[in-house]
Amino acid sequence: MNAAFDAAAIRARAEAAITVALEVGRETARFRRESDPRTLAVQSKGLQDFVTTADRMAEQAIRQGLISRFPDDTFMGEESGGQSEGAGTWVVDPIDGTTNYIRGLRYWGVSIAFVVGDKVEIGVIYDAAEDKVFHAVRGGGAFKDGLQIHAATTADPASALIILGHSRKTSFDEYLALSKRLHERGMDYRRMGAAAIDLVRVAEGAADLCYERHLNAWDMLAGALIAEEAGATVAMPPVGRLLAGGGPVVAHTPGLADEFAFILESAGLMVAS
Incomplete structure (x- = not known):
């Protein structure tokens, strides 16, 4: 500090x-x-x-x-x-x-x-x-x-609840492809329209994944910390880069890490340390 x-x-x-x-x-x-x-x-x-x-x-x-x-x-x-x-x-x-x-x-x-x-x-x-x-x-x-509060312990993808966001700054085809892949794995998903709240839903265990390909720093920084401190796995670009131009964020329950690894890869993210 x-x-x-x-x-x-x-x-x-x-x-x-x-x-x-x-x-x-x-x-x-x-x-x-x-x-x-x-x-x-x-x-x-x-x-x-x-x-x-x-x-x-x-x-x-x-x-x-x-x-x-x-x-x-x-x-x-x-x-x-x-x-x-x-x-x-x-x-x-x-x-x-x-x-x-x-x-x-x-x-x-x-x-x-x-x-x-x-x-x-x-x-x-x-x-x-x-x-x-x-x-x-x-x-x-x-x-x-x-x-x-604590992130969920969900380990079965068929029991998972997903919250996806979409920005018009990113590809809608990518969003559709991601939705389809999650659906095929048996996961239910929502698009709610407020990323900060999506992130705290993961933090409190109400959802198992929150992902959006592009957000501004003010949309995500508070929620990302809350999710991380609740035990969720969180990945996003360095804070300085987010402050300058925004970027993606992923927060998910650790028990489904293997299921969501492809999202981190496609977004070019690494898990926060």
Whole structure:
């Protein structure tokens, strides 16, 4: 760990991030419940890539909540941008699953990661579906509302539940081929639309694999740490590369490592050490 951040400094940041994620998540959910969807001021950033008034308000609230406590930290948000500079950086997606949020599907979350050097040291995710917060500090296990969670022990592919994501930046034919291969092995699969929540579903044992060929850093870093700390096998590019341009992520239950080895190979990934 960077000398500037001892265990107490990391713990203080984790506690702050948990508080901020819960407050902002609940306020964002309330805003959606009480708003006419026509007033969300939806704008398109690209094909099926939207931003709303709620995204901007949530990111500003997260920034204020964290940087007011830790003014020397830097901040990188999906909506406001920023770069990873200095000793430690907050990497934030204020609403992961914006399309779901717009349409009233409660499969979205608030994702907050804290990066020191080339390591994610803190991951915090507010899960709107359950109104709960998942969190992990590197080396300390993974938790859901303070109760420790663990990846599933599934070893039979016919019992596996898979969550796949798809980005329009990648080949749809590849996505279809992967879906077909998993289906032929007897696995059931879903596409849910919020990678941060997909990753914590693996962390808590509700799913056995989460894979997406391309994500931005703010979509995956918090969830990847939580899944890893829950005992899942996690593979993704180096953090610096993700911060610069995104990339793939795989998280799966260890008992199915042989089944999913081809995914890591096709994505050019190695298991995190």
